[in-house]
Amino acid sequence: MKHQKVEDADETAARKPRDGLFIRVYFGDGRHIGPGMIDLLETIRTEKSILSAARKMGMSYRRAWLLVDEIAGNFREPVVLTHPGRRGHGTDLTPFGERLIALYRDIERRSAEANGPAVAELRAALAPLPAPTTTASDG
Template sequence: MTQRHATAAETDADTPDETAAKQRDGLFIRIFFGDGRFLGPGKIELLEAIRSERSILSAARKMGMSYRRAWLLVDELDTMFAQAVVVTHPGRRGAGTDLTAFGERLIALYREVEARSTAASDEAIATLRAALAPEWPTVRPAPTENPPR
């Protein structure tokens, strides 16, 4: 089964070249809730990093993002859902943030959607992969102002 886990650095990359260098086979799953809210691989990876690091700062460093960016994403998740996804312990050294039971459930539900989507699309993705041209330039030429007619 082909599975796609994008990194937050990948989903927040500044340039197309940075993204292209980090891409892997598979799917990007982003769940849109219809009112402007969405849940995607970067937020889930951040929650997983917080779970393992027990710190927003350490999770941000692990993922190559700023603490501010990580904190804003956590705040967005905490306000997006009716239940908090993390709980912080101010002043406690070494383990300042934990996932709530809902935060753990959020990761599990997202990974379930991802796994089911991947399983349902494996055959079609394999067919598309088989149809790819054997050579693909890693750096694409910039578009010209006056394309040939």
Template sequence: MTEKRPARLFMRIYFPDGRRIGPGKILLLETLRKEGSILSAAKAIGMSYRRAWLLANEMNTMFDQKVIITHPGRRGAGTELTPFGERLITLFREMEARAMQANQPFVDELMAALVEPAGDASGAGGAEEGGEPVTAR
């Protein structure tokens, strides 16, 4: 018998003007908070420095408040989250949790209707791109 793993919900917000925010950018912010630099955060999540810098800059210009502050010349601690950056993480993670909670009955129904995949009892379909989806409880 196969091991039952919880379903996961993936969320991304698409703003009307085409900009978006999802788990990848939020993961970058969380890692920046922990690591204290864009380079260290990029390495920690397997992203190029250039990509991490571009995403951080995009988020910093997306809202009416900055999400990060950089301190050029500080070695290893040149980036910190602003209060709004912290709030952005909190808002996104709360939306994810509430979406999973609201949709749990539907997810459960879909899980119950699944058939065993041919040749793969694990049900693994590879890692989700852009961060960790919310896991059902």
């Protein structure tokens, strides 16, 4: 199951309106790391639990586990440590898991800095949103 493709974590995050650049790093062999995966790792770090992280992010426990397994299968070093039987606080990030987050967030930050003027120009060129329509029952 190491390299099984799972519905993308980035798609869950994309359901909410977002603004700015979102970086997905492709490794040329079908593997990648993206903002949804990093968000999951950060939520696991905060919650100390894959189950709690999944709930907080609105995904199933199984899906979260499959994503963690996919992320872990992409790298030589472990990304999380699980502690079976430790209810509610059964998962920790490894030092490499922390480094993975830091590297990704650095790539994201540098990209946003380098591309800020171009993104601002694109944003300024956007057409205005249409006004919401009202019906007689709206008041």
